[in-house]
Amino acid sequence: MEAVSEGEGMRSAVMADRWVFGYGSLMWRPGFEWAERHTAILQGRRRAFCIYSVHHRGTPERPGLVLGLTPGGSVRGIAYRVTTELWPEVRAYLREREQPTETYVEAEVRVRLGSGEKVSCLTFLSDTRHPQWAGNLSPEAQARLIAGARGLSGRNIDYLTDLVSHLRQEGIDDRSLAALLSRVEALEPDESPVLSDGMSEGENRL
Numbered sequence: 001m002e003a004v005s006e007g008e009g010m011r012s013a014v015m016a017d018r019w020v021f022g023y024g025s026l027m028w029r030p031g032f033e034w035a036e037r038h039t040a041i042l043q044g045r046r047r048a049f050c051i052y053s054v055h056h057r058g059t060p061e062r063p064g065l066v067l068g069l070t071p072g073g074s075v076r077g078i079a080y081r082v083t084t085e086l087w088p089e090v091r092a093y094l095r096e097r098e099q100p101t102e103t104y105v106e107a108e109v110r111v112r113l114g115s116g117e118k119v120s121c122l123t124f125l126s127d128t129r130h131p132q133w134a135g136n137l138s139p140e141a142q143a144r145l146i147a148g149a150r151g152l153s154g155r156n157i158d159y160l161t162d163l164v165s166h167l168r169q170e171g172i173d174d175r176s177l178a179a180l181l182s183r184v185e186a187l188e189p190d191e192s193p194v195l196s197d198g199m200s201e202g203e204n205r206l
Helices: 006-016 087-098 139-146 156-169 175-187
Strands: 018-022 036-053 064-082 104-113 118-126
Touching: 018 087, 018 104, 036 118, 036 139, 036 175, 064 104, 064 139, 064 156, 087 118, 139 156, 139 175, 156 175
Parallel strands: 018 118
Antiparallel strands: 018 064, 036 064, 036 104, 064 118, 104 118
């Protein structure tokens, strides 16, 4: 039997590891143990407030909106490498965190790391067949839904403010989300947004 060097064994182990792509709160609050963390870009999808929230940031009578990935454009996020040993635990955690109302679908996507390397990652895409799928709403329609919406986890505007703030801390200036926040603030001028790290259903935690 041909001997395998220690270096080759380590490389094989790394190649067998899995990756997770986060584009929302997973970027700054992953909640699981990872071996590597890299900036990454996913082509063909973009961040958007495209999912109705009827519990945590709204109600069935007065829905709010939360983040998802909608087709088109590209999105910069974070890719995490997870060791093979920890993968079953991490995947179970992500399913529990991301799928309480099954508004997302698991998918394997190819992303480009900051180094230029391409890897396959698990991520959660918006389910366009789910009743909570809002689709490509105009910025005006998004702002009207978010302004004044409130659910179990608080005001919808606070969720948006928290997202924009954390993206900027990650070095991502998402102009469309910043413009959306300005629209919402103009519609909801009497209350100042409060940053919150609260985590809830359907708020794309990814």
